[in-house]
Amino acid sequence: MLEMLSYPFIQRALVVGTLVSLCSALLGVNLVLKRYSMIGDGLSHVAFSSMAVATVMNWAPLTVAIPVVVVASVLLLRLSGSGKIKGDAAIALVSTGALAVGIFIISMRSGINTDINNYMFGSVLAISRSDVALSVGLSLAVLALYVVFYHRIFAVTFDEPFARATGIRVDFYNMLIAVLTAVTIVLGMRMIGALLISSLIIFPAMSAMRFFKRFAGVVVCAAVISVVCFIAGLTVSYEFSAPTGASVVIMNMAVFAVFCGAAFIRGKVKKNQE
Amino acid sequence: MKQPLISCKGLSIGYENMTVLEDVGFDVKKGDYLCVVGENGAGKSTLIKCLAGLKKPMSGSISLAKGITRRDVGYLPQQTSIQRDFPASVREVVTSGCLNSGRWLPFYTKEDKDKATRYMQELGIADMAEHSYRELSGGQQQRVLLARALCASSKILILDEPVTGLDPIVTGEIYSIIKELNSKYRITVIMVSHDVKTAVKSANKILHVKNTVQFFGRTEDYLKSAVGKAFVGGGESHA
Incomplete structure (x- = not known):
């Protein structure tokens, strides 16, 4: 098992993946509670399409995708906030629209199958040496901003009207959540895959919420679950030569099932005690 | 006056x-x-x-x-559907009222925490500070939100x-x-x-x-x- 750590691509995947798992778990708690669970799915398809353009034009995928997805994320939040188009419909529009554009563009080039496959389902090999520095830098920035604004993000998620009425800059913090989410999605999708990345946002938060009643508890638990599941998933994918993204998501599913079962049993025991 | x-x-x-x-x-x-x-x-x-x-x-x-200014206003909004299954302790909710002080600190000061504790005592919810907000009764939830509003402004x-x-x-x-x-x-x-x-x-x-x-x-x-x-x-x- 330790021999896998001797491969540079595994080392890179481990570093970037752990950081991205942390970011997505933290933001995921807020997104799930804000009823924006599917935003990750929509954004990853936008990322797919912008990476397709980058591939065709021979540009660096990350540098193209990050600004595009950040803009899309802010627009999505604005669109669903305006009330004209409801949140879930807005995400579905953006998601499928972007996917279509991406597939259209990528088909202009030969050898499309590997590229589509890699972007859709993720690949550990996708992270080049030059990407590591950017990914680590950006995910540390996401983590730092989340920690600094933790209490304000909590206030805005729990009760937007109250926060607004008492003079907290709600729009700024919503924008911040959108930008941080966008960056996290782009960094994670190449390893986990555009189709699977949103599970990294949803599963750890959902599992943590089975057990913890305090917000801080949920956030910490989600972060731990996410990192553990990522490392376990990476190991499994190495051992069985399985795709990393799918392995990580299956780990998350297993943890969710265990937590649900444990919460159910705890509920029964409590009832019997009463 | x-x-x-x-x-x-x-x-x-x-x-x-x-x-x-x-x-x-x-x-x-x-x-x-x-x-x-x-x-x-x-x-x-x-x-x-x-x-x-x-x-x-x-x-x-x-x-x-x-x-x-706006910062002198405490507000008790109608409850939203998000709050019904939101994992948060009473203390977390009440203390979040202190965030409008305008200071740029990432953490609550001792003053903030004391203020939250004082209002929780005042409204008779101090003994449930670590309880989950979503598991409280309607009346208790309103007390929590009142305490939060008071933290924002008196x-x-x-x-x-x-x-x-x-x-x-x-x-x-x-x-x-x-x-x-x-x-x-x-x-x-x-x-x-x-x-x-x-x-x-x-x-x-x-x-x-x-x-x-x-x-x-x-x-x-x-x-x-x-x-x-x-x-x-x-x-x-x-x-």
Whole structure:
């Protein structure tokens, strides 16, 4: 098992993946509670399409995708906030629209199958040496901003009207959540895959919420679950030569099932005690 | 003292192209307990959202007294569906009211934490500080949100239907807490309520709205006025 750590691509995947798992778990708690669970799915398809353009034009995928997805994320939040188009419909529009554009563009080039496959389902090999520095830098920035604004993000998620009425800059913090989410999605999708990345946002938060009643508890638990599941998933994918993204998501599913079962049993025991 | 804390002039309020309230003018002075009453759909909640700064009036002005800013307003909104399954402890919710102090600190100061503890004691929820907010009863949840509003400000409290969905006993408890905050600490209270009978017992001023201001003045005068008699006396369905 330790021999896998001797491969540079595994080392890179481990570093970037752990950081991205942390970011997505933290933001995921807020997104799930804000009823924006599917935003990750929509954004990853936008990322797919912008990476397709980058591939065709021979540009660096990350540098193209990050600004595009950040803009899309802010627009999505604005669109669903305006009330004209409801949140879930807005995400579905953006998601499928972007996917279509991406597939259209990528088909202009030969050898499309590997590229589509890699972007859709993720690949550990996708992270080049030059990407590591950017990914680590950006995910540390996401983590730092989340920690600094933790209490304000909590206030805005729990009760937007109250926060607004008492003079907290709600729009700024919503924008911040959108930008941080966008960056996290782009960094994670190449390893986990555009189709699977949103599970990294949803599963750890959902599992943590089975057990913890305090917000801080949920956030910490989600972060731990996410990192553990990522490392376990990476190991499994190495051992069985399985795709990393799918392995990580299956780990998350297993943890969710265990937590649900444990919460159910705890509920029964409590009832019997009463 | 002479100068009103909040002064509204010629307010028009509505949604998109539909005006609900026109030409609304009234003053709120320090220590007032103003209750906004009116029928369902009369625009009470919309009016109070304007006062809380959540909505812009279509025309007219809301001016705050010198030295009073948004940060001096504590607000108790109607509960949202998000809060019903939100994992948060009572302490976390109450302390979050302190965030509007304008300081740029990532963490709560000791002062903030003490303030939160003090108001939790004041409202009788100190022993459930570590309990989950979503597992509390409706009345307890309202106490938590009141404590949070007080953390935000001890000058002006804006309350949007604070007793919706509560049983009569708990409703009475919440009203007496609000009354006590008003008389003991001279906190200015502006409240919207469906429950006009109980509201007139504690408020010293009444603002009755329907299309425009039907009555604004002292509660005693309201109870003698034609509009007040009709609404309080005949308004069984609104009680």
